[in-house]
Amino acid sequence: MSGWRAHTGMATALDIENVDTDQLIPARFMSTPRAKGYGRFLLYDLRFESDGVPRQEFPLNRHPHVSILVARRNFGSGSSREAAVYALSDFGIRAVIAPSFGDIFAANCINNGLLPAEVGEDAGAGLIHTLGDGQAQLTLNIDTRTITVGDRSIAFTLSEAAARKLINGWDDVDLTEHHRPAIAAYRARRATLQPWAFPAGDTAE
Amino acid sequence: MTTLLDRLWDAHEIVRSDEGRSLLWVDRHLVHEGSHHAFAKLSARGAPVAEPGLTFGVADHYAPTRGPAASPDIARMIETLEKNAAEHGVTCFGLNDPRQGIVHVIGPEQGLTLPGLLITCGDSHTSTHGAFGALAFGIGATEVAHVLATQTVWQTRPKSMRITVTGQLMPGVGAKDLALAWIAKLGAGGAQGHAIEYAGAVVRGLSMEGRMTLCNLSIEGGARFGMVAPDETTFAYVEERPFAPEGHALDRAKAHWATLRSDADAVFDRDVTIDAAEIAPIVTWGTSPEDALPVTAKVPSPKGADAGRVAATLDYMGLVPGRALTDVQIDQVFIGSCTNARIEDLRAAAAVLAGRRAKVPGLVSPGSQQVKAQAEAEGLDRIFTKAGLDWVGAGCSMCVAMNGDSVSPGKRCASTTNRNFRGRQGRGARTHLMSPAMVAAAAVTGHLTDVRPLLDGRDAA
Numbered sequence: 001m002s003g004w005r006a007h008t009g010m011a012t013a014l015d016i017e018n019v020d021t022d023q024l025i026p027a028r029f030m031s032t033p034r035a036k037g038y039g040r041f042l043l044y045d046l047r048f049e050s051d052g053v054p055r056q057e058f059p060l061n062r063h064p065h066v067s068i069l070v071a072r073r074n075f076g077s078g079s080s081r082e083a084a085v086y087a088l089s090d091f092g093i094r095a096v097i098a099p100s101f102g103d104i105f106a107a108n109c110i111n112n113g114l115l116p117a118e119v120g121e122d123a124g125a126g127l128i129h130t131l132g133d134g135q136a137q138l139t140l141n142i143d144t145r146t147i148t149v150g151d152r153s154i155a156f157t158l159s160e161a162a163a164r165k166l167i168n169g170w171d172d173v174d175l176t177e178h179h180r181p182a183i184a185a186y187r188a189r190r191a192t193l194q195p196w197a198f199p200a201g202d203t204a205e
Numbered sequence: 206m207t208t209l210l211d212r213l214w215d216a217h218e219i220v221r222s223d224e225g226r227s228l229l230w231v232d233r234h235l236v237h238e239g240s241h242h243a244f245a246k247l248s249a250r251g252a253p254v255a256e257p258g259l260t261f262g263v264a265d266h267y268a269p270t271r272g273p274a275a276s277p278d279i280a281r282m283i284e285t286l287e288k289n290a291a292e293h294g295v296t297c298f299g300l301n302d303p304r305q306g307i308v309h310v311i312g313p314e315q316g317l318t319l320p321g322l323l324i325t326c327g328d329s330h331t332s333t334h335g336a337f338g339a340l341a342f343g344i345g346a347t348e349v350a351h352v353l354a355t356q357t358v359w360q361t362r363p364k365s366m367r368i369t370v371t372g373q374l375m376p377g378v379g380a381k382d383l384a385l386a387w388i389a390k391l392g393a394g395g396a397q398g399h400a401i402e403y404a405g406a407v408v409r410g411l412s413m414e415g416r417m418t419l420c421n422l423s424i425e426g427g428a429r430f431g432m433v434a435p436d437e438t439t440f441a442y443v444e445e446r447p448f449a450p451e452g453h454a455l456d457r458a459k460a461h462w463a464t465l466r467s468d469a470d471a472v473f474d475r476d477v478t479i480d481a482a483e484i485a486p487i488v489t490w491g492t493s494p495e496d497a498l499p500v501t502a503k504v505p506s507p508k509g510a511d512a513g514r515v516a517a518t519l520d521y522m523g524l525v526p527g528r529a530l531t532d533v534q535i536d537q538v539f540i541g542s543c544t545n546a547r548i549e550d551l552r553a554a555a556a557v558l559a560g561r562r563a564k565v566p567g568l569v570s571p572g573s574q575q576v577k578a579q580a581e582a583e584g585l586d587r588i589f590t591k592a593g594l595d596w597v598g599a600g601c602s603m604c605v606a607m608n609g610d611s612v613s614p615g616k617r618c619a620s621t622t623n624r625n626f627r628g629r630q631g632r633g634a635r636t637h638l639m640s641p642a643m644v645a646a647a648a649v650t651g652h653l654t655d656v657r658p659l660l661d662g663r664d665a666a
C-alpha cells in the first residue's frame with residue numbers, strides 16, 4: 001500500500017448520525033472475494049431501492065465521483081467488518097470527515113490507507129452546511145492536520161501513530177518482523193511463568 | 206494506583222513504539238467464516254499461521270440452523286473456513302462438531318477464555334470475554350491477518366473508564382437492561398476510546414452469563430473493551446472446562462487470577478455510577494442501541510436538536526410519536542445471539558413462556574450445541590415448542606441474517622440481540638432489542654410488554 005500526505009478532491013455530505021458498518025455494507029454482500037470489488041455495495045440499502053434502482057436524491061448517486069465524505073457523529077460504529085472500509089475505498093473514498101468514529105472502524109481505515117479525520121462537532125456541522133446537497137473541493141493535509149475549503153481552514157485530529165502509518169503506507173506485519181526475537185523471548189517467558197495461559201493439552205514449550 | 210486495564214496491558218506488552226503503540230502478545234485467537242479476508246492476506250504473503258495451537262476456528266456467522274446451508278455461497282463460506290483451518294493445522298469446531306456454537310459462547314464454554322488472557326477475534330463482540338477479567342477486543346481483517354502471522358497485535362492503550370452499579374436490580378430486570386440503560390444514558394459513542402471496567406455490588410452479584418451479556422454490549426456504547434475483575438464466581442465457571450488448566454497449573458493460575466483487579470486507589474479517566482434501583486425493563490424504539498427507554502415510556506416525539514434524526518428513525522421503524530411503547534404490535538420474536546443465548550437466558554425466557562402460547566411466530570436459537578443439549582435435558586425446548594416457537598440449531602442466525610434466517614421488509618421483531626441497526630436482521634427489518642424475558646413476554650401478548658406482571662407467582666429464573 002502506498003502512503004500519502006495530502007489529498008485534494010471533491011467532497012459531499014452524508015447528513016446522518018450513527019452510520020454503522022451494517023449500513024456501510026449490508027451483511028449479505030460479505031461473502032464476496034475482495035478481488036471482485038466492493039465499491040458497488042457501499043451504503044447499498046440507502047443508495048438503491050429494493051428493486052436495485054438508484055435513489056437519485058442520495059448524495060453518492062448525485063455525486064458519484066467524490067473522494068471525500070463528510071458525516072455526523074459515530075460514523076462506522078458497530079461491527080468490526082473491514083469490508084465497510086473496502087466498500088468506501090473501492091468506491092474511491094480517500095477520507096471521511098466526522099466528529100467521531102467507531103474505534104475498530106477507525107483502525108481499519110488506517111490499515112487501508114483511508115483517513116478518518118475527526119473534527120469538532122460545530123466545524124463538522126459547518127462543513128455539512130457549506131456542502132448542502134452539492135459538492136465542493138477540499139484539500140486534506142495529514143502533516144498539518146488541516147482541511148482547506150476555499151479560503152477556510154479547519155483543524156482535524158489524528159494520532160501520531162495513525163498519521164505515520166498513513167504517510168508511510170506501512171504494513172504492520174513488515175514492521176513486526178523486526179521484533180521476532182522479542183516476541184520469541186516473550187513467549188518463552190510466558191510459557192515458563194504462566195503455563196496455564198496455554199490451552200490444556202497444548203505443548204507450551 | 207494500578208487499574209485492571211493497566212495490569213493486563215502491561216502483562217502482554219512486548220515492545221512499545223516511540224509514538225506510543227504497544228505490540229501485545231495474543232493468548233487466544235478465535236476465527237470464523239468472516240476471517241476469509243485475513244486468510245487470503247496470509248496466503249498472499251505465503252506466511253504460515255504462527256501459533257496454530259493458540260488459534261481456534263468455529264462456524265457460526267453462516268451456520269444453518271435448520272437443515273442444509275441456504276445457498277451455495279453460504280455453504281462455500283463454511284467450507285472455506287474449514288479448509289483454511291485444516292491447511293494451517295488450526296482446530297476448528299465445524300458444523301458437525303458438538304463443540305460448535307457462537308464464537309463468544311463457545312470460547313468460555315470450552316475453557317479457552319480465562320482470566321488474565323489477551324483474546325482477539327475479528328468480531329466486535331469479542332468484548333464478551335472480558336467478563337472473565339481478560340483483555341478481549343474485536344479487530345479488523347488486516348489485524349486478524351497480523352495475529353495469524355505473528356500471534357501479536359499493535360494497539361494504542363485505550364483510556365480507562367469504570368462503570369459502577371450500586372443498589373439492587375429489581376425483579377424482572379437483568380444485565381441486558383443494565384447495559385441498555387447505560388448506553389441510553391451515555392450514547393452509542395459514549396465510551397469511544399475507552400476500556401470499561403464494570404464494578405460494584407450489582408456486577409459482583411451477576412452470574413458469568415450476566416457478566417458476559419454486560420461486557421458483550423460494551424461495543425454498543427462505543428467501547429472496544431469491557432471487563433469484570435475475576436472472583437470466585439469466575440473461578441467456579443472456569444474449572445473443569447475442556448481447555449482450562451487443571452491440578453497444579455490451576456492452583457498457580459488461581460493465585461495469579463486473584464491479583465487481577467484495580468487497586469482501591471486506582472484513578473480512572475472516567476468514572477460513572479449507575480443506581481440499579483432506577484432501572485426498569487428496557488426496550489429500544491429506534492435504529493441505534495442508544496434509542497432505549499423503559500418499556501413503560503412512550504414513543505419519543507421529534508424535537509430539539511435531534512428532531513431530524515428521531516423523525517427519520519420513527520419513519521423507518523413505523524412508529525407514531527407519543528404512543529405507549531406497550532401498544533406497539535410485533536410480528537415475530539427471536540431469542541438468540543452472543544448477547545443472550547446462554548443457558549441462563551433460555552431459562553429466563555422459558556420461565557415466562559411455560560404454560561403459555563405465543564401470539565406470534567418466532568425462532569429460538571441456542572448459543573451453542575452444548576447449550577442446546579443442556580436446554581433439552583432441562584425440558585426447555587418443549588416449553589418453547591409448546592408455546593409455538595421454533596427450536597432450531599446453534600449459530601448467529603437472525604442476529605445478522607447471514608445464514609438466511611432473516612426478518613422480512615417492514616416486519617417488526619422483538620429480539621434478544623445487540624443491534625437494532627437499519628437492515629441488520631434483513632433489509633427493511635424493524636428490530637426492538639430487549640432481554641430474553643421481555644422477548645418472551647412480547648411473544649405471549651403480541652406487543653411490547655412489561656414482563657414483570659407476567660412473572661407474578663413464578664420463579665424468574
Ligand code: SF4
Binds near residue numbers: 600
Ligand atoms: S451472534 Fe450476532 S453479534 Fe454475536 S457474533 Fe454472531 S453475528 Fe456477531
